[in-house]
Amino acid sequence: MAHNHAHGSCGDECHDHDHIPESQGHKDNLFERIDRPNVVALNAQDPGKGPEVIKPWHERTNEDKYLVSDADDQMLIRVPFTGSVKLRAVLLKTGPGDLTPAKVALFSNMENMDFSDIADRKPVQELDVPQSNDVGEYHVMPAKFPNCTSITLFFPASQGADTIRIYYVGFLGQFSERKEAPVVTVYEAQANLADHERIQGMDGNFSMPQP
Template sequence: MSHQCEHEHDHHHDSPPPATNNAQSLFSFVNTPNVQCLNTNSHGSSDSAACFIKSRDDQYDVSKYLESDADCQMILHIPFTCICRIFSLVLRTSRSSSGTTSPKTIKIFKNFSKNIDFDTLEDSKPQHEVEHPRDVGIDLDGAPRTEITDTDDSSFVEHHLPRHLFQNAHSLTLFMQSAWEDDEDITRCFYLEMRGESAGQKRGNNAVPLLTVYESAPNPVDHQKLENEQQGSSLGM
């Protein structure tokens, strides 16, 4: 990606953020059926998540996208199937044109446990906040394109996150709060890629980590005691 935002304030480190790469995509760890999108309309697919969480093979596809409904704001809540460490976000959004605007302020929450709605997020402090660059993205001229792909790499923006704040993440919530132009205009999200790594702990559908306890060194004495107890129980029945 040719456009990177490295000006986000991370007082924990003064040095530039480490570079990321395509192999660090967390696409395979997204719990797609449980992705939530608020104040959005999906285009090109009935599945809202598929409109913006795309594989690397589909990163240039502009026939599918998510757009805000009543105004510029939208909420994207993305759970993972395992615990993750998140390094950066790669976004491809709309540019300003007739009726559309570029998002400006994006608040980023890790493991948000309260009600996911606009009032709650407005009043909550995020782990991080970024300013998306003005007028960088895709311009559909107010209407869907007939082209299926757009290979302009300069329309992608990578936002590096403070890594010490985004460890042990089982979900990520993005609140696109304001826009560069009129807040009543709509914003569009064509692509969102999260980069990082899995910590290896699998999660179930109820969002509770699934932990397996292994016996590091089986003790034959313990197994003999268990067999004797089972035999004694059988005799007493």
């Protein structure tokens, strides 16, 4: 059964959160299209484990491997693809309880994004994350994600805990091969936590620069 979570009036921010039937979980799943070795988690207790939450569908409920935020309850995960993706949904398993992120903000094609970029960038879409033990399917507006080579997920706050926990991140959509060889750039896998200051105005709300 779908649960609708809207930000204000229904418009650009409307989306559905579904609990996914077993028979539908593999449909359009982009797991094989993710460049897993180059997945990066910032402000995670063990940033090198970023790729471990990118799991195949049959391991989506496994809770042996997960990410926990470090200095506070914010986390940023950069997920590159091996080609171009038209995104239609994000899959998440988080929590439990108040360790669940309040929401997730999605940015596309920002391969080197870090916390210093957040305040100056408007997310393509924001999604509420309800507390649940299940894997949730969060529908996006495909017209806003037509040609993605990467997706960055920013979790701005927990639902009450000092940290957040992420068990599983997945994506549904259509994939097409790159027409030319990508330029491979190596980014810093672990930002210095001394450099990470909590993004102000991010307790579930974004503070955008004034025009």
